[in-house]
Amino acid sequence: MTYGFTVEIKGLYALFCRPELKVERVSYSVITPSAARGILEAVLWKPAIRYIIDEISVCSPIRFDTIRRNEVNKKIPYKLLQTATRDLENGSLYLAAGNERTQRAARVLRQVHYLVTAHFELTDKAGESDNEGKFAEMVKRRLRNGNNYHMPYLGTREFPAQIRLIENGETLPRPINEDQDLGLMLYDIDYVKEKDKDGNEWVKEFIPMFFWAKMKQGVIDLRNMEVLK
DSSP, X not given: OOOEEEEEEEEEEEOOBOTTOOSSEEBOSSOOHHHHHHHHHHHOOOTTEEEEEEEEEEOSOOOEEEEEEEEESOOOOHHHHHHHHHOTTTOOOOXXXXXXXXXXXXXXXXXXXXXXXEEEEEOTTOOTTOOHHHHHHHHHHHHHHTOOSSOOBSSSTXXXXXXXXXXXXXXXXXXXXXXXXXXXXXXXXXXXXXXOTTSOEXXXXXXXXXXXXXXXXXXXXXXXXXXXX
């Protein structure tokens, strides 16, 4: 049996960066499935479960603003990340942001409002007593109580998200009356993992996954979409 639920997500600003644009940040027109999953994982994350995003409803007009943000000129090299993952005691992931700071423009979304419908799948780390129903009740209880492990955010940490559970029988906000071909959009990241000689697991490769996003009457249906790598 599939246990689904719907949450309402709002925020003043959002930035879901397009990976093909490297310097100036430009947001996708709507929230990506991976960003929606990240918001849910801020409320409840367990190794035994994986969130699957079924549907995204856009409930406010798609509007953009241009702002300037402080960023850094470089990122930690991937080789250094590999070394630090293998050697947790001696590896270093330090970057002095004060020495590398720069200011860049960003095209961000403003006054965003979404309804996100999702469900659970159990992973290979699930135990014998684990089931989707148990975790569904846990996340619903945490949403009702306003609990989270860290602040949910809309793409980047400076843009916090307001999230709440849509209860059964509640009147839903209406999606915008708009059809739009949103083009190729990031769906998620596939982490290819390996184990070293000591049995420690580390990430060998990051493979981005995309899909062709189409919004019909304000709704993006992800149930039967094709994932591209």
